Amino acid sequence: MPNSTNIRGILLTICWLVLVGQDLHSQTSEKQSLLTVLENLETTYDVRFSYSVEELDDITVEYSEQATLEASLEFLEGKLPFEFNRIDERYITVVKNSTDYLCGRILAADTGKPLASATVVSTLTSYGIVTNSDGSFYVPKYLLGEQLVIRYIGYQSWQIAVSDLTTDCETILIPAEVSTLDTVFISNYLVEGMEKSLDGSITINTSEFGLLPGQVENDILFVTQALPGVQSVNETISNINVRGGTHDENLILWNDIKAYQSGHFFGLISAFNPDITQDVKIYKNGAPVNYGDGISSVISMKSKDKVSSSASGGAGVNLINGSAYGIIPLSNKATLQVSGRSSLNGLWESPVYQTYSEKIFQDTEVTNTNPDETGIEVAAEERFSFYDFSTRLLWDLNDRDKFRLNFLALNNALEFDETIIETESSKNSELELRSLLGGISWERTWSESLSTKVLAYGTTYYLRALNKDLLTSQEVFQENDVLETGLKLDASLQFTNELSLFGGYQFIETGITNEQEVNLPRFVDFKKEVLRTHAAFAGLVYKSPSERTNIKAGLRLNYFTELDKFHVEPRLAFNQKLTEELSVEVIGEFRSQATTQRIDFDSDFLGVEKRRWVLANEENIPIITSQQASVGVIYESKGWLINLEGFYKNVEGITASNQGFQNQFQFERSTGSYLANGVEFAINKINKEYSVWFSYSYLNNQYEFDLFDPSEFPHNLDVTHAATIAGSYTFNRLKIATGINYRTGKPYTLPLMDNEITMEGLTEIVQYDEPNAERLPDYYRVDVSAEYLWQISDQVNAKINLAALNVLNTRNTLNTRFVVSQDANGDSVVNQVNTFSIGLSPNISFRVLF
Template sequence: LYKNGTNIRYGEGVSGVLDMRSKNTLSAQTEAGLGFNLINGNGFLDLPISGKASIQVAARKSINHLWESPVYKNYTKRIFQDSEITNVENSQNNIAINTDEDFSFYDVGTKLLWEVSEKDRLHINFLTIDNSLDFTETLETTSQSKTSKLDQRSLLGGISWHRSWIDRMETTVLGYGTYYLLDAINRDIFTTQEQKQQNEVLETGVKLDAALKLSEKLKLQTGYQFSEIGIANTQDINLPRFRDYEKDVLRTHVVFAGLNYLSKNQKTFVAGGLRGSYFTKFDDILIEPRLSLHQKFANGFAVELLGEYKSQSTTQRIDFESDFLGIEKRRWVLADGENTPVIKSKQVSAGLVYNKRGLFINAEGFYKIVEDINIANQGLQNQFRFSRATGNYTVRGGEFVINQKTAYVSLWASYRYSKNDYGFKSLMPSTFPNNLDIQHSATVAGSYSWQALKIALGLNWHSGKPYTVPLKNAETTTEGGITTIQYDVPNSERLPNYFRTDFSAEYLWKLSPTIDAKINFALLNLLNTENTLNIRYALIGDENNQVSVNKIEEISLGITPNFSFQVLF
């Protein structure tokens, strides 16, 4: 996990980086597992093909088409709790409407590992993910029904070749392709209108990494990356006839180089380098320096200094609950150098670390600014909802973490303070709290392990996120026969504080020398605390065509148990 000081080989993103990898070593014997929980069934297989090759396969499939478990019903209720309100907003004369949602998903991943020679390794990866939602509305008076659909699919594939040329040098070449499709159709229950939307993302690329050990203390890291991203957005309405199709393509060349230094006594580690990106479409070059410094002192103390510049050429356009299908969805858009610029970030952090005899303490301060963001992609639900202003947001604060480990027990606690503000010069006011401005957050948790049993309990608390309320005594205004909501100062109110307690337990049961059974039980929101996640406002009309403002609250999941059982071979 890189929160700051990210390795120079990683780009295309202004947030942190989570480097997740599946197993990269050959298996000497077959390993497999089959299991289920109250949401899906799953399985995996790690099969040696020969002494130099093995294949890994893993898959999941939702089980709600067989049985809608209480967990599935809880999640469905949470996700679609706004649907009835949305239908009232869009209905004519408040005619009663029944709704039904049918959701399913599956994913399959495979990986082939082949040791071609003592110096060469070949890996081939493939992953597919599919999510499908059917959303049916039925008029109670006539039993007329129409079904809208929302499908989301992803395909990913890649092939990599790793070679150790000499004792001090190794290279990796990766060729990859990814495809993403969001396909939606909304059928109006009162008319014959159909609205279709598609969002397609196709990315192909090549990455070359090289590492050269210059000495026992110094290592050179360098590489080249090329990517081509194409994003297409389609909107098609049959009545009145309208069709809009946009496609953008961006090609990016990246070179990077850096040095890693580790002192002989392993107390000093410094990683620094530069990453340069060239965007051919708008002939722009970005230089991104990265730095990570870790210095150990006596008695378990150490200091850290991290800094980085990063950039991102893709972002998401948000369609809210009342816009489409009664749910929120997000569509990818590509930077064009004008209305949607490349997003850039700068951040620095410094911290003090103590790590000795099972006790870990970390205290750090941080500052981050993200520039050239488009407010349309920030999910605002107030007077700036349809604005296209470009600006920035700034985050500064501090974090404290403590963790104590023994042979059987692990206890940890954390506290974070941060202040996150938008800055848009063309808006009034030009500065106001970010949608994600959670100023105080704390976590306390513990786990206990004894033989085959593991249990854990965690408490999560944070202060409320900001939201915007309508103007008091002047909630609406009407111009040209169109009524709109008049909002107060943006993000000037706060949601109630959030609190949740979770519990989990795991037991590993040895059925035979080669077969194990793993049983897991979890309780999300153990105390059944009702947390308000979001508040928004919408117009609603009554039978006399009088329009008023309706307050809509999004509530968190209540107590939600889950159970899983897995057999491991």
């Protein structure tokens, strides 16, 4: 349990959030006409404004009440192209100022009519404005170098550079939204830049995303854990648990290419560079039928997809890695995107690197060099590095054809040296984890209603370890390889204004190799399997003329060639707006997947990586299937959001070897299922300056293995209660955020009291009590972060971020296992081995953007 200091810190943080929320509640902005604002100021301060009614008649402004008249005038001058000049103590003139402002005029591309009250916000600062009745808007010239995002319901989000604007208010045409359930109906879900769509998915727009507690950079996969029902029981990116599922049950896509590796630093950092990632879409249920695999979730990352007319880029460094990216126009029809990131510990092992190392290498061969067990004093040293590199070619051949070429390389390398101090003899062990992803796509718009897309891709995963025993001549070599190639065809037909149809075909060939070789005694185990999958899918999207009823339904048919099996997978997403503020949604899906990860604690990769990919074979590894349904209620009004959702999830075909049991079932070979049901709740208050939210999830997650005794018991990931309270605040170019994370401990199994050790053949093993009958202590963590952005010149901005994970340095137990060892007298005893959460981890980053 947390000590009293931690509890006081948590309570103080909660009080701070509540006070900030109450204090800021009165500052909520409201959109008003400028004439109304001036009339109110005249009444309040007994002054009179002199102006041209024609110039001000169509002007609107999101106005926040200010403490003084001077503050009010300063606020208006920062939002509008007008100057307020005092003639005397009572009279003030309002004069248009066109020299310090740029402007644009937003029109609908389909009708040519102005889009009044469209929102125009900066992606870097808190600056935002709404368009006037003629679609015009004004932006101060000091925002040169920034990007603007234009939003209007029923039309696509549109991004432009401030440098593209002029003083002549040139026209900007915004295309209408295609009639799909990807349409956003909650634009800021918990934080700025997070959106909820009509199909139940959550989209994270990285260019607009606000600040999360504990992050100096918005780690793409860490951000997903801000959602209720998404967490990581061991604090890693490579173990994301969605509604009680294991990490291998998530389908992770980079530009529609499946990624088998998700993390750097063995899971502490996302493997996907956020610099050129445009958005991340998460489906916890009801994924569209064009997605296969991933019975628990789909996490789809997309890079920026717009050909750029001007060059941009950035570079930065933090206490873990350095990174850089560039967006380079090759012509008016082609753009090259490049990005790279590399660890810095080869130059300097920062305090945060050391904290990360302590977290990830605990209870592994890198740290298990205790001389008490062997009587020999051993010196150990590890050398670790990681990098990623991506490049993307965007070529718009013409108005109808788009060509895209994608490439991503990920690499992690660990070398581990052990030396006997007395004899100076040494051995070197090594571990390498790398992935390559590549794809080429062609998208064509045949007409206003028909479009197609073809994607061909390849993805590889390579995990290799060589473990040399220091005290013997034994060497153990292990390898896990994945090679997947695929072809995907998609077509979409806008049948009417209310109805659109879509469908396609997908072919996947997956080959997985597992190899283990020991020199003494000689042992070789080599296994390679290949599985080919054909899938056809089709569906429809219906949106009623009133746009109050929205339905997305489809059917996917999978055929697994080598197994000669068909799987039929219906999917449904239904959203009904009851009032302008209140909606209900019903979502359901059938899913299947043929690739899973087996967990081997005795044949792991130096203890650092314990999982290896395997293919379904219908002998001892079946195809995993799931059925899931959820019902939700969403209320949104005046900056308030309330979302309540209940779900039911049944997963069949799991194996004991891919669940990671560390009890009496660790070496059992059996198939089973789990049933998870629960409730997720989120409440959020947000406006332009701040966001405060509370999320909670309840989960009941139970295994059933018919051959085990007992056959039913709690899931390893049965985290009954999880809650987060967090807040962020933006003041001009400064952002701050803080948050508290809490969850109940996961289950574990105790040895049988007074009979802890038993014999199995000639080996002493732990004899366990009821499986997963105990719980680890509750988990608490407090995080903070801050960001400041300043303008170096019209084209260059700089950004500095400060953050700290686990501010109170709370020592949370993440896992407990038991082993038989010998005490000082040579007697056999059972020892408890714990792994703990990451300690206090302060970090700082500096970035230059141009």
